[in-house]
Amino acid sequence: MSDQIVDGRRARGDASRRSVLSRATHLASVEGLDGLTIGHLAETSGHSKSSIATLFGSKQSLQLATIAAAREVFMATIVEPARTEPRGLRRLAVLMRNGLAYSRDRVFTGGCFFAATSADIDSKPGPVRDAVRTAQSDWYGYIAAQVRYAIEAGELTADPADAEDIAFELVALDEHANNRSLLLGDDRAYDVAARAMRRRLIAAGASEKMLAPLQ
Known part of the structure; x- marks a missing residue:
């Protein structure tokens, strides 16, 4: 078999995988990961059940x-x-602005993918929960790290011991805006969250000028 034929098949396989996963992320953001089965995905994606099974092998792998x-x-x-x-x-400030826009713009049909799937599997131990937990923990840790950097640089006057608390509040505002917008169909939640984020950071010593992305 020629390299050209092999490369062509690999390219088609990669394209199919990307197409299936694009549909899968949107589906899981609405119905959760438990509802993400090979059969259900086949019904909604335009791909056959056998082709999806060939690409992923099992529900957990999918x-x-x-x-x-x-x-x-x-x-x-x-x-x-x-x-x-x-x-x-x-x-x-840019991270929090981008986080709000990611939900508001419905990058995934069901809003924040990780907010939707965390609620679905948070009490079900196993590799799937571990993967969601790792993604969320990394995000929370990254926000807390930026708060600590801001304190060390004198951009915030808060006590370094408060960095995790400030990060927790910022992420909570982001997540609640996502949930409230989805439930009530009201995008004003994002503006409310942005204002609350600014107030929290100003209370921690931030200058309003540096918070321009959140306006």
């Missing part, structure tokens, strides 16, 4: 691949654009 794909989108949408800003308060 779930894990879907989480990884959603995490790539999360990073590309929220985290990577913020890395053009210096560590600390300026990057923190």
